Amino acid sequence: MKIKKGKVRNQQLVITLTVDDEEIEKHLQRASVKLSSRLKIPGFRKGKAPRSIVEQLVGRDGLVEESLDEAVPDVVHKAIEEENIEVFSTPKVSKIDLQPKMTIEAVLALKPMIQLSNISGIKVKIEKEKITAKEVNKVIDQIRDQNGxxxxxxxxxxxxxxxxxxxxxxxxxxxxxxxxxxxxxxxxxxxxxxxxxxxxxxxxxxxxxxxxxxxxxxxxxxxxxxxxxxxxxxxxxxxxxxxxxLPNVDDSLANTIDPSVKDLKELKKKIKINLEQSAEKKWEQLFWDDYLKQIVNSSNYTVADLMVEQETDLLLSQQKKMIENQKIEFAEYLKQINKSEEDFIAELKEAADIRIKRSLTIDELLVHYEINVEEDKVREDLDKWKNQQGNTKVSEEQIMDEIRYSLKREKLLSQIIDNQKKSS
Structure with missing residues (x-):
């Protein structure tokens, strides 16, 4: 196989592959077996007709067409391995020529380039919600309403x-x-x-x-x-x-709601603690969002268009599925929000670009702060996950990777918050 590499532009590379006849033959043989299994060929059981008979029926072009779905990704993957190219999204085949030899043109997204701003200068100013008797009483009112x-x-x-x-x-x-x-x-x-x-x-x-x-x-x-x-x-x-x-607000109501408390005063104390924990989590998320937003807005990124395109397609697919789950046609949804499909996709593209940059930023911060987690903790959380979820088709290694990444993010956020407190 001959491999020709173009110039890298915005971390995107186009490779052109000229495929050897021997490589094509392997895939044509597999295509013949597949066609033989699907077609009714007189005198042969399904899957048992020789290639020569199958080729007489569908022609060589038919065999080639059948082989493309498997052959093209396989050839592109081999070329990437052979050239030791590190790709960061699924390659996109942009062109296929079958004559005089099979030629494949593929677009590859390379590792994005990122130059972070002065992260020590990032300051987040978000007030944490204060939990007062007013907020506690709101919860009590909701409980009364639920028990009315x-x-x-x-x-x-x-x-x-x-x-x-x-x-x-x-x-x-x-x-x-x-x-x-x-x-x-x-x-x-x-x-x-x-x-x-x-x-x-x-x-x-x-x-x-x-x-x-x-x-x-x-x-x-x-x-x-x-x-x-x-x-x-x-x-x-x-x-x-x-x-x-509505029931009266008294010790009896408190004990009905939560038998573990002895009176209304203890219930209110418990509610306040829960509200403070929720407020803390909300503040942490707002802090994190603002912190990342400031870094993304002040840093330099070079990201392949292919990465943004594929992330946009993913977001569009997710949005359409959510809309379908509400029993609404996508075209009708666009009418309701008064947007064209082009405008809708343009907004998703902007969101996709931000998502990619946020993810890249987090990865850079994990390296910058040398964040690591204990594997015993990862294994412990994996066991908890298994007890909650039971059997799953997801591999244990994949679950551990997700747990490890989540723990690293939590540790990173704690360190950044501590740094902000020390510098303020």
Whole structure:
């Protein structure tokens, strides 16, 4: 195999490979076996027809086409090994010529170049959230709400009530909502989900077994374009009104929530500790994000376009999967956020570029601060992971690599925070 290397541009290299006939023959033979297993060839069992017979049926070009999926990556991989090239993403085959000899052109992403700024001069100024009695009482209120019970009442409806209601909505001659005896919570979240601002307020002040007719104007961002800014007419009939009966804030409530505490005072103390731990984790993440952002914005990077392209493709695939999981077509999602596909991908490309630079920066910082972790700790965390996850198809070595990297990042963050405290 002849290998021709182009000039390195922005840490990207193009190689051109001219493949020997002997190399091609190995792959043609494998392709023949595959085709023989798929095709019905009279007089032969599947997979048993000789290559000459298969080639008569599909022609040499057919064999070559069948071999490409396996032959091309194999040839490119061998060339990379032979030339001892360190690549940092999956090679991209940009051109294949079959005549007069098989010639493959592949784009390779080489190790990115990074020149970090003066990291000792990076200062992060982010205030840590202070946990007061107000935050603790918010949690207590949430707990009360979760432990409350719905009880029937005889009075006009108000916000926060749980209603059993007949509910109908029409725009012109078109019925867009029609429900009988459904449970409906008078909460602004419901109208936000329906894209019907003002709906909940219109449903207050109604007595049980009384109906009310009213109308609202649908907003400009209503999902169905032909109904935007149209008047929607409602008729509702209230069958039952319930309000939430909340438990008293006392030692009994505390013991119901957490039997390990003896009274309300101890519960509040425990809640405060949990909130402080959460605030600490949140602050650490904000600190880390700001620290990396400052370094990325002030450092110099040379990254192959291929790396950014492939990271963008990965992000796009992930985004599309998330959108599909919400039962929304990608084209419809773009309409909802008022963006073209080109603009959407451009934003992902920017995010991909930042992700790559952040990752490169972390790797450089791990080397700079000489961060290492004890293998006993890695093994200990692996055992915990196994107990939690059970059997998995992921290799133990891969899991250990991820654990090791995670532990190094934690240690790196602690050291950087300590350095900041000492210098402040």
């Amino acid at each position: 019970s719905w009880v029937p009442v005889k009075r006009p409806t108000k916000m926060g009530d749980l209603l059993t209601v007949d509910f109908k909505c029409e725009v012109g001659d078109k019925i867009i909502l029609d429900h009988s005896a459904i449970d409906l919570l008078l909460d602004v979240q419901f109208e936000d989900n329906l894209k019907m601002p003002g709906l909940m307020k219109k449903m207050t002040g109604i007595l049980m077994e009384k109906s009310k007719a009213f109308s609202i104007v649908l907003p400009t961002d209503y999902p169905e374009e032909d109904l935007r800014e149209k008047k929607a007419n409602f008729v509702v009939l209230i069958h039952e009104i319930k309000e939430k009966n």
